[in-house]
Amino acid sequence: MLSKTIVKYIQSLAHKKFRQQENAFIAEGSKVVTDLLVSENFACKIICANRTWISENRGLTEKFPLDSVIEITGPQLKKISLLSSPGEVFAVFEKNETHIIPEKQISIMLDEIRDPGNLGTIIRIADWFGVKNIICSEDCVDCYNPKVVQATMGSLGRVNILYTNLDDFLRNHIISMYAATLGGKNIHEFGKIREGIILIGNESKGIKEKLLATSAGRITIPGRGKAESLNAAVACGIILSHVV
Amino acid sequence: MLSKTIVKYIQSLAHKKFRQQENAFIAEGSKVVTDLLVSENFACKIICANRTWISENRGLTEKFPLDSVIEITGPQLKKISLLSSPGEVFAVFEKNETHIIPEKQISIMLDEIRDPGNLGTIIRIADWFGVKNIICSEDCVDCYNPKVVQATMGSLGRVNILYTNLDDFLRNHIISMYAATLGGKNIHEFGKIREGIILIGNESKGIKEKLLATSAGRITIPGRGKAESLNAAVACGIILSHVV
Numbered sequence: 361m362l363s364k365t366i367v368k369y370i371q372s373l374a375h376k377k378f379r380q381q382e383n384a385f386i387a388e389g390s391k392v393v394t395d396l397l398v399s400e401n402f403a404c405k406i407i408c409a410n411r412t413w414i415s416e417n418r419g420l421t422e423k424f425p426l427d428s429v430i431e432i433t434g435p436q437l438k439k440i441s442l443l444s445s446p447g448e449v450f451a452v453f454e455k456n457e458t459h460i461i462p463e464k465q466i467s468i469m470l471d472e473i474r475d476p477g478n479l480g481t482i483i484r485i486a487d488w489f490g491v492k493n494i495i496c497s498e499d500c501v502d503c504y505n506p507k508v509v510q511a512t513m514g515s516l517g518r519v520n521i522l523y524t525n526l527d528d529f530l531r532n533h534i535i536s537m538y539a540a541t542l543g544g545k546n547i548h549e550f551g552k553i554r555e556g557i558i559l560i561g562n563e564s565k566g567i568k569e570k571l572l573a574t575s576a577g578r579i580t581i582p583g584r585g586k587a588e589s590l591n592a593a594v595a596c597g598i599i600l601s602h603v604v
Numbered sequence: 605m606l607s608k609t610i611v612k613y614i615q616s617l618a619h620k621k622f623r624q625q626e627n628a629f630i631a632e633g634s635k636v637v638t639d640l641l642v643s644e645n646f647a648c649k650i651i652c653a654n655r656t657w658i659s660e661n662r663g664l665t666e667k668f669p670l671d672s673v674i675e676i677t678g679p680q681l682k683k684i685s686l687l688s689s690p691g692e693v694f695a696v697f698e699k700n701e702t703h704i705i706p707e708k709q710i711s712i713m714l715d716e717i718r719d720p721g722n723l724g725t726i727i728r729i730a731d732w733f734g735v736k737n738i739i740c741s742e743d744c745v746d747c748y749n750p751k752v753v754q755a756t757m758g759s760l761g762r763v764n765i766l767y768t769n770l771d772d773f774l775r776n777h778i779i780s781m782y783a784a785t786l787g788g789k790n791i792h793e794f795g796k797i798r799e800g801i802i803l804i805g806n807e808s809k810g811i812k813e814k815l816l817a818t819s820a821g822r823i824t825i826p827g828r829g830k831a832e833s834l835n836a837a838v839a840c841g842i843i844l845s846h847v848v
Contacts, residue, residue, distance in 0.1 A: 477721055481835045490828030515831045547845070581845060584734030587759050591725045594841035597834065601791070601825055601842040 362408060362432050362440075370406075370440050370452060376502050383455050385504035387516075389447035394420065395514025402453035402517065408432045408440065409449035417449075442506050455504060458520045460493045462535050464555055466604060467493035469526060469537065471571055472562040473500045473592060480511020481593035482560070487515035489600045494521045495529060495557070526571060536576040538603075539567055540595050544578025547602045558603070560596050579603075606652060606676050606684075614650075614684050614696060620746050627699050629748035631760075633691035638664065639758025646697035646761065652676045652684065653693035661693075686750050699748060702764045704737045706779050708799055710848060711737035713770060713781065715815055716806040717744045717836060724755020725837035726804070731759035733844045738765045739773055739801070770815060780820040782847075783811055784839050788822025791846045802847070804840050823847075 372378040373386045384405060387393050390413060396402055397420045407414075407421060408430045414421065421429050437446045460467065468486055473479050479501050486494055501508060503521045512519075522529075530537065537557040538550075559575060561567030572578075581590060581598050590598070616622040617630045628649060631637050634657060640646055641664045651658075651665060652674045658665065665673050681690045704711065712730055717723050723745050730738055745752060747765045756763075766773075774781065781801040782794075803819060805811030816822075825834060825842050834842070 481838060484831050484835060485838060487829040487831035488825075488827040488834050513831070513833075515829075518830050581732075583732040584848070585731040585759075586762050587728050587731035587757065589757075590732050590841065591728060591837070593835070594725060594729060594838055597838040597842050598845040601845070604828070 362430055362436050366406065366430070367440055370408075370450070373452065374442060374506055376505065379455070379502065379504050384452050385455055385509060386442075386506055387451050387453060387509050388441060388443055388449070388506070389510070390449055392510060392512070392514045392516075393449045393451045396451070396453055396517045397421075399517025402456050404428070404451055404453050406430065406452040407449065408437070408451070410434065410437065413448040443510070458522045460495060460520055460522045462493060462495070462533050462557060465493070466491050466553060466555065466600075467495060467557050468596065469495045469557045469559045470500050471497050471526060471559065471567050472565070473560065475563055475592075476501050476505050476507035477511050478563065478591065478593045479503060480508040480513075482596050483508070483512040483519050483521070484515045485593065485597045485600060486519045487512075489604045491600065491604070492520055494519055495526065496521060496523045497526050498523055527574075530574055537574060538577045538579050539572050539575040540581075540599055541567060541572065541578050542580055542589075544580040547579055547581050547599060550577075550579055550603060553603050558596070558599055560592050563592050606674055606680050610650065610674070611684060614652075614694070617696065618686060618750055620749070623699070623746065623748050628696050629699055629753060630686075630694065630696055630750055631753050632685060632687055632694050632750070633754070634693055636754060636756070636758045636760075637693045637695045640695070640697055640761045641665075643761025646700050648672070648695055648697050650674065650696040651693065652681070652695070654678065654681065657692040687754070702766045704739060704764055704766045706737060706739070706777050706801060709737070710735050710797060710799065710844075711739060711801050712840065713739045713801045713803045714744050715741050715770060715803065715811050716809070717804065719807055719836075720745050720749045720751035721755050722807065722835065722837045723747060724752040724757075726840050727752070727756040727763050727765070728759045729837065729841045729844060730763045731756075733848045735844065735848070736764055738763055739770065740765060740767045741770050742767055771818075774818055781818060782821045782823050783816055783819040784825075784843055785811060785816065785822050786824055786833075788824040791823055791825050791843060794821075794823055794847060797847050802840070802843055804836050807836050
C-alpha cells in the first residue's frame with residue numbers, strides 16, 4: 361500500500377538535500393526504471409507501478425521483498441510523478457559510490473555543467489559511444505536530479521559518474537586531456553584517440569582558465585554560420601563521434 | 605508604461621493559439637532579443653527593458669516609435685517573464701513568412717520533433733554549420749514557442765523555418781534526402797555533401813515509414829555502448845559535423 365509516509369519520502373527526493381541525506385534517488389517510466397533494474401548498478405528500494413507493469417516485469421521484481429513492490433493506481437502515480445505524462449512505474453534506488461580509473465580509455469570531464477537536460481544527454485551520449493566514465497566538477501548539477509535521470513533514458517545505469525575536485529583528480533592521474541573550446545585544432549584534423557579525457561565546459565562561461573591551461577590539446581568544431589557556440593551536449597556528441 | 609492590456613497581451617503569447625491569432629511571439633534576455641533585432645528578420649512590436657538595457661542599446665531601439673519601447677522595473681520584468689531568472693529585456697516580434705528553396709544547399713528536415721529544447725537546439729546547430737533552411741512537418745513543436753525561442757540562443761533570426769506537409773514538399777523539389785536512422789551507412793564512410801536534405805525523426809518513434817521510403821540514403825552514427833538511440837538534436841549535430 362502507498363502510505364502517506366512513502367509519498368512524503370518519495371516527494372522529498374526531488375530535492376538534493378534529501379537525496380544526500382537518504383542516499384537515494386527517484387526514476388520514472390518503464391524504459392528508465394527497467395534499464396536501471398537490469399544494470400544492477402543501483403540497489404532498488406521501492407517500486408510503485410500499476411498492475412500491468414508489475415505482471416509484465418515479474419522477472420525483474422521477484423527478487424525484491426513483497427513490501428517493496430507496491431501496486432498503485434493511475435491517480436496515485438500522477439500524485440507522486442514529476443512528469444507531465446506519468447508512466448506506468450516509479451522507483452526509488454540507492455545511490456552508488458563510484459571509483460574511476462581513467463587510464464587506458466576515453467573519459468569525459470565536465471566543468472560546471474548546470475543544465476539537467478545537458479547532463480542527462482551527455483550521459484546518454486557517453487553510453488552510446490561506449491565511454492564508461494564521466495568526471496564531474498563539484499559544481500555540476502547533481503546526476504541524481506530527477507530531470508537528469510529522465511534525460512539519460514536509462515543510460516545512468518551503464519556509466520560511472522564521479523563528482524570531485526577536477527584539479528586534484530588531474531594531479532593524481534597521468535593522462536592527456538583535450539579541451540573542447542574555440543580557437544583550437546580543427547576536429548577534422550584531430551586523429552582518433554584511444555586514451556584521454558575530453559573536457560567540456562560550462563554552458564555560458566566555458567572552461568575555467570586554470571583547467572584549460574592543464575589541457576594537452578584544444579579541439580574545435582568548425583562552424584560557418586553566426587551562432588556564437590554549440591550546446592554543450594551537442595559539442596560533446598560531435599567530438600566523441602570524431603575521436604572515438 | 606506597462607499597462608494591464610500589454611501585460612495581458614504578452615502573457616497570451618505563451619499560447620500557440622494566441623501567437624497564431626496575433627501573428628506574434630515573445631523573446632527574452634539580452635542575447636536573444638539583441639540577435640533578433642540585429643537580424644532584422646522579424647519586425648519588433650514591443651520592447652520592455654530596464655533602464656540600463658535601454659540606454660546601452662539606443663542604436664538598436666531608436667528606430668522604433670517611442671511608445672513601443674517601454675522602460676520597466678525588475679519586479680515588472682519578473683511578472684511578465686517565463687524564465688526562472690528573468691533577463692533585462694523582453695520583446696514581442698512579428699512572425700515571418702518563410703519560403704525555402706532547398707536546391708544547391710544543405711537543408712534540415714524534421715519529422716515530428718516534439719520537444720521545444722530539441723527544436724531550439726537544432727536551430728542553433730543549423731546556424732552554427734551555416735545551414736539556412738529547416739523544413740518542419742506540421743506536427744513539429746511551434747518554433748515560436750517561448751522555450752524554442754530561448755533554446756535557439758538568438759539563432760532563430762538567422763535560419764529560415766518552414767512548416768509544411770513533407771510529402772508535398774518533397775514532391776515539388778528534386779533533391780536527395782538522407783535519413784538519420786539505425787542500420788544505414790556508417791557516417792564515417794559517408795562523404796561530404798554539397799546539396800541535399802538531412803532528415804531527422806521524432807524523439808521516440810523515429811522517421812515515418814512513408815517518408816523513410818523516399819530517402820536516397822540512410823546515415824547511421826555507429827555506437828559501441830548500450831544506449832538505444834541518441835538525442836535527436838545531438839544526432840543532427842553529429843551528422844552535420846561530418847557531411848557539411
